[in-house]
Amino acid sequence: MTGIKERLLPLVEKDLEKIEAALEENLTPHVELVKEIAGHLMFAGGKRLRPLLIVLSARICGYEDNFVTKFSTIFEYLHTATLLHDDVIDGAVMRRGKPVANAVFGAPVTILTGDYLLARALRIAAESDSIPIIKVVSGMTEDISEGEIIQLIKKGDVSFTEDEYMNVIRRKTGVLIRGACKTGAILAKASTEQEDALTQYGDNLGLVFQIADDILDYTANTGELGKTVGADLREGKLTLPVIHALRESSPQDRNRMETIIANPDFTKDEFEILLRLLSTYGGIEYARRIATGYVQAAKRALEIFEPSETRDILAMMADYALSRRS
Amino acid sequence: MTGIKERLLPLVEKDLEKIEAALEENLTPHVELVKEIAGHLMFAGGKRLRPLLIVLSARICGYEDNFVTKFSTIFEYLHTATLLHDDVIDGAVMRRGKPVANAVFGAPVTILTGDYLLARALRIAAESDSIPIIKVVSGMTEDISEGEIIQLIKKGDVSFTEDEYMNVIRRKTGVLIRGACKTGAILAKASTEQEDALTQYGDNLGLVFQIADDILDYTANTGELGKTVGADLREGKLTLPVIHALRESSPQDRNRMETIIANPDFTKDEFEILLRLLSTYGGIEYARRIATGYVQAAKRALEIFEPSETRDILAMMADYALSRRS
Numbered sequence: 001m002t003g004i005k006e007r008l009l010p011l012v013e014k015d016l017e018k019i020e021a022a023l024e025e026n027l028t029p030h031v032e033l034v035k036e037i038a039g040h041l042m043f044a045g046g047k048r049l050r051p052l053l054i055v056l057s058a059r060i061c062g063y064e065d066n067f068v069t070k071f072s073t074i075f076e077y078l079h080t081a082t083l084l085h086d087d088v089i090d091g092a093v094m095r096r097g098k099p100v101a102n103a104v105f106g107a108p109v110t111i112l113t114g115d116y117l118l119a120r121a122l123r124i125a126a127e128s129d130s131i132p133i134i135k136v137v138s139g140m141t142e143d144i145s146e147g148e149i150i151q152l153i154k155k156g157d158v159s160f161t162e163d164e165y166m167n168v169i170r171r172k173t174g175v176l177i178r179g180a181c182k183t184g185a186i187l188a189k190a191s192t193e194q195e196d197a198l199t200q201y202g203d204n205l206g207l208v209f210q211i212a213d214d215i216l217d218y219t220a221n222t223g224e225l226g227k228t229v230g231a232d233l234r235e236g237k238l239t240l241p242v243i244h245a246l247r248e249s250s251p252q253d254r255n256r257m258e259t260i261i262a263n264p265d266f267t268k269d270e271f272e273i274l275l276r277l278l279s280t281y282g283g284i285e286y287a288r289r290i291a292t293g294y295v296q297a298a299k300r301a302l303e304i305f306e307p308s309e310t311r312d313i314l315a316m317m318a319d320y321a322l323s324r325r326s
Numbered sequence: 327m328t329g330i331k332e333r334l335l336p337l338v339e340k341d342l343e344k345i346e347a348a349l350e351e352n353l354t355p356h357v358e359l360v361k362e363i364a365g366h367l368m369f370a371g372g373k374r375l376r377p378l379l380i381v382l383s384a385r386i387c388g389y390e391d392n393f394v395t396k397f398s399t400i401f402e403y404l405h406t407a408t409l410l411h412d413d414v415i416d417g418a419v420m421r422r423g424k425p426v427a428n429a430v431f432g433a434p435v436t437i438l439t440g441d442y443l444l445a446r447a448l449r450i451a452a453e454s455d456s457i458p459i460i461k462v463v464s465g466m467t468e469d470i471s472e473g474e475i476i477q478l479i480k481k482g483d484v485s486f487t488e489d490e491y492m493n494v495i496r497r498k499t500g501v502l503i504r505g506a507c508k509t510g511a512i513l514a515k516a517s518t519e520q521e522d523a524l525t526q527y528g529d530n531l532g533l534v535f536q537i538a539d540d541i542l543d544y545t546a547n548t549g550e551l552g553k554t555v556g557a558d559l560r561e562g563k564l565t566l567p568v569i570h571a572l573r574e575s576s577p578q579d580r581n582r583m584e585t586i587i588a589n590p591d592f593t594k595d596e597f598e599i600l601l602r603l604l605s606t607y608g609g610i611e612y613a614r615r616i617a618t619g620y621v622q623a624a625k626r627a628l629e630i631f632e633p634s635e636t637r638d639i640l641a642m643m644a645d646y647a648l649s650r651r652s
Contacts, residue, residue, distance in 0.1 A: 089434040
C-alpha cells in the first residue's frame with residue numbers, strides 16, 4: 001500500500017486546486033472574523049475528501065461542470081461546521097497540527113461560525129435549484145447531529161456495542177461521504193443504478209474512513225496525526241478496537257480496561273497498559289479486518305462502471321482511506 | 327393598550343392550537359433526549375409569534391391550507407435553535423421562567439440539539455418543494471448567525487452606535503419575523519405587491535419586537551419576564567436605551583455608566599444608578615418612541631390589503647409587540 005497517497009495526489013491535483021479556489025470564493029461572510037475562524041480550520045490542510053468525491057462521482061457518470069465544484073463546497077463547509085462544534089463539545093486541544101478554533105477564538109464565536117457554515121452549506125445547496133439535492137443535504141445535517149448526540153450519550157459507557165458504534169459512525173461520518181457521492185450522481189443526472197452504486201460506494205467508504213480514524217487514534221504518533229493520540233478514549237469515546245478488546249477480554253483484563261476508561265485523566269503508563277491489552281485481544285487487527293471488508297465492498301460497488309481513470313481513482317481512495325497515516 | 331393580549335388571544339386561539347400540534351408532530355428525532363431538550367424550551371410557553379405570522383400572512387393573501395401550519399414550524403424550530411445556542415454562548419441562567427437547557431442538560435448536548443433543530447427546519451423547508459422558500463429559510467439562517475457574531479464582537483463596546491444596533495437586531499431578530507411573513511406570502515402565491523407589503527410589515531414588526539425586548543430587560547420584573555432583569559447589560563449587550571443615554575449624557579455621567587457597564591458583576595445598587603441615568607437621559611422613552619415609529623410603519627404596510635379580521639389581527643400584533651409586559 002505504500003506510496004498510495006503519492007500516486008493518488010497527482011491524479012486529483014487539478015481538481016483539488018479548483019476545490020480550494022471554490023472554498024475561498026463561496027465563503028462570503030459579512031463579518032471578517034467568521035472568515036478567519038472558518039479559515040483557521042478549513043485552510044489548515046484538510047484532505048478535501050468530500051468535495052473530491054462529489055466531483056469524481058459526477059465525472060464517473062459522465063458529467064463535468066464548474067457547478068459541480070461549487071456544490072462540492074457544501075460538503076466541506078458542513079464537515080468544517082461539525083468539526084468546529086465537535087471541538088467545542090469535546091474540549092479538544094489540537095486539530096490538524098494547530099490549536100483548535102475554540103482555544104484561539106473562544107467557544108461562543110466558534111459555535112456561531114459553525115452555525116454560519118451550516119447555513120452557508122444549505123444556502124449553496126438551495127442555489128442548485130434541485131429539490132433532491134437540497135433534501136439530501138438537509139437530511140444529512142439532521143442525521144449528523146443525531147449521530148453526535150448518540151455518541152455523546154454513550155460517552156464512557158463500556159456496554160457500547162459494535163452495532164451501536166456502527167450506527168453512530170454511519171450517521172456522523174458516513175452520511176456526509178455517502179451524501180457527497182450521491183449528490184455527484186444527482187448532479188450528473190445519472191441512472192438510478194449508477195446513483196445507487198455510488199451511494200453504496202460512499203456508504204462503505206465512510207465506514208472505512210471513520211474506522212481508520214479510530215485506529216489511528218491508537219496507532220499514530222501525535223506529530224503525524226496533528227492531534228493528541230488517545231484523545232478519543234480521554235473523551236470517553238469507545239471505538240471499535242476497544243469495543244472488540246472489551247468483548248474478548250478475560251473478566252480481569254476487562255476490569256483493568258474499564259478502570260482506565262473510567263478515568264479520563266489516565267496516565268501515560270495506564271495508556272500503555274491499555275494499548276498492550278488492545279494488542280493482546282487483537283482490537284486493532286479486528287478493526288482493520290472489518291474496515292478491509294468495507295474497502296472491498298466499496299470497490300465492488302464501482303464494478304458497474306466501465307474501467308476508467310476516474311474509477312481507478314475512486315478505488316484507490318478506498319485503499320487510501322484505510323492505509324493512510326494521518 | 328391594556329388588554330390587547332386578552333383581545334388578541336381568542337382571535338388566534340384555533341391557529342395556535344394547530345401550531346402546537348404541528349410543532350409536536352414535526353419534531354421527530356430518533357433520539358429521545360433531543361426531543362426532551364428541544365421540548366424543554368419549546369414547550370415552555372413561547373408566544374408562537376413566528377408560526378402565527380406565516381399563517382396570518384398566507385391568510386391575508388387568501389390562502390388557507392394545512393401545509394401552511396406545517397411550514398410554520400420551520401420558524402419556531404429555527405427560533406428555538408438560536409435561543410439554545412444563545413443561552414450556551416451567553417451563559418444564561420433562566421429563560422421563560424425555567425432554568426436554561428444548558429444548565430439542565432449541559433452545553434454539549436444543547437449545542438447539538440440546536441444543530442438538529444436548525445437542520446430539521448431546513449429539512450421541512452425542503453419538503454415545501456419550493457426553491458424560493460428554501461432560499462428564504464437558508465438565507466435567514468446565515469443572516470442570524472452573522473448578526474449574533476456582530477453582537478458578540480461588540481460586547482461591552484461603549485462605542486456601539488444606534489446604526490450598528492439596528493443592523494444587529496435586523497439580522498438576529500428581524501430576519502426571522504420578516505422571513506415568516508414573506509414565506510406566508512410565497513406559499514399563498516401572492517402578488518409581488520402583497521409579498522413586498524408583508525415583508526415590509528415583518529421587517530418593521532421584527533424591529534419593534536426586539537426593541538421592546540430590550541426595553542423590557544430594564545423595565546420588567548424578573549417574575550414577569552421569566553429571566554433576570556438587566557441580563558443584557560450583565561452580558562455586555564448594549565441596547566437602544568443605553569446607547570441613547572450614553573450618547574446624550576454629560577461626560578461625567580457617561581463615565582459613571584461606562585464604569586458600571588465595564589464590570590459584568592455590577593451590584594444591585596449600581597444597576598439602580600444606571601437605571602436612574604437611563605431615566606435622566608430618556609433612554610427608555612427614546613427607545614419606545616423609535617419603536618412606536620416602527621409600529622406605525624408596520625401598520626401602514628398593511629394598508630394595501632382590504633379591511634378584514636386578519637388585517638386587524640396583524641395590526642394588533644404590532645401594537646402588542648410594543649405594549650407587552652413579557
